[in-house]
Amino acid sequence: MNRFDYISHSDALLKVERYTLSEGKAAGVQMIRAANARGLEFHVAADRCMDITELRCGGKPIHYSSGTGITHPAYYEPEGYEWLRSFHAGFLTTCGLNQVGEPCEYKGVRHGIHGRISNCPAEHVSTDVQRDGERLKGHIGGIVRQARQQGENIELRRSFEFDSESMLFKMADEISNRSSMPEPFMVLYHFNFGYPFLTENTKVSIPIESTKGWNPRSEEQKMNFNRFYAPGTNNGELTLLHRLNADENGMTYFEIESEETRLRVSYLSAELPYLGQWTHLQANDYVLGIEPCNNNIRGAAWEAENNTLCYLEPGESRRIQFTFELCNKGDKK
Numbered sequence: 001m002n003r004f005d006y007i008s009h010s011d012a013l014l015k016v017e018r019y020t021l022s023e024g025k026a027a028g029v030q031m032i033r034a035a036n037a038r039g040l041e042f043h044v045a046a047d048r049c050m051d052i053t054e055l056r057c058g059g060k061p062i063h064y065s066s067g068t069g070i071t072h073p074a075y076y077e078p079e080g081y082e083w084l085r086s087f088h089a090g091f092l093t094t095c096g097l098n099q100v101g102e103p104c105e106y107k108g109v110r111h112g113i114h115g116r117i118s119n120c121p122a123e124h125v126s127t128d129v130q131r132d133g134e135r136l137k138g139h140i141g142g143i144v145r146q147a148r149q150q151g152e153n154i155e156l157r158r159s160f161e162f163d164s165e166s167m168l169f170k171m172a173d174e175i176s177n178r179s180s181m182p183e184p185f186m187v188l189y190h191f192n193f194g195y196p197f198l199t200e201n202t203k204v205s206i207p208i209e210s211t212k213g214w215n216p217r218s219e220e221q222k223m224n225f226n227r228f229y230a231p232g233t234n235n236g237e238l239t240l241l242h243r244l245n246a247d248e249n250g251m252t253y254f255e256i257e258s259e260e261t262r263l264r265v266s267y268l269s270a271e272l273p274y275l276g277q278w279t280h281l282q283a284n285d286y287v288l289g290i291e292p293c294n295n296n297i298r299g300a301a302w303e304a305e306n307n308t309l310c311y312l313e314p315g316e317s318r319r320i321q322f323t324f325e326l327c328n329k330g331d332k333k
Helices: 082-086 216-220 300-305
Strands: 014-020 030-036 040-045 051-057 092-097 104-106 109-111 122-132 135-147 153-163 168-177 186-193 203-205 208-213 238-244 251-257 261-268 274-282 285-293 317-328
Touching (some): 014 135, 051 317, 104 300, 208 216
Antiparallel strands (some): 051 092, 092 186, 104 109, 122 135, 186 285, 238 274, 251 261, 261 317
8 A cells, every 4th residue: 555545634744834933032033844754853944044943853952042042133233243142053054145254344344253144034935845756855945135235146045855754854055146246255054053962972073184273272172173071161162174075076074973863964075165163062052063164264354365265256156055864873874
């Protein structure tokens, strides 16, 4: 008998639903939830760059949630480090698209930390579930635009693909310059991990080619990139910038494993040649950030001064794709 003969509605195997948050600074934020019968669940904030606010494996959270909670983009404060007031983190916060890292002034424009894109709502948001043989396939998509009159006009087309039978899902970005001038292009994917997935027993696997510390303390501690501590008030920040090895197809990855769950994230190294690692193990602020990026995380002005600033030519597009593979220990990948 066909397995679909057992069900009356596709939601039994793969559910995609849209909802709106209604309280506090999250009020009005449009969300999308995708979940399958295998235990994969993730939530996408349509009003915040289609970022992933939650990732769960069998109901267990992988992501980190900061004290800000999900914040409507209307509360965005662009100056200096005030971006942190709307940094819920979640599983993914996208940073850029013409500024990543330290606040700075570049060509007469003041840039706050990590740019504007994470506070930009999506347009033409769509969801779909289709039967494909013995499984259901799901799709989420939308367009996010960072633009200023007489300034940048950068378009990000984001899509997610997933299905009813797998703990694997994919995210693809196509980032295009829609202006008539070359535009600085800086992007960082801020993946965040918190308790109960992140503890002192968590292991990180990264195919490191080289590593440098963000500051003297980080440089001294860079060999401890895979060591975590119980929460404490004396645990300072550790920020590293890795260059990774790639396989014969140009792919690289990072893998994080807790006592029960493993996550592997794969992507093309050429598009994101750097990997930031941010560890902050303070009590009540216990978080690990893994950050594939195309820059040194020091701001657009620093990149320009050091001739490392990337550009998108008029009409040029870059495609970046991630594959996320989750499994519980004892399960087959």
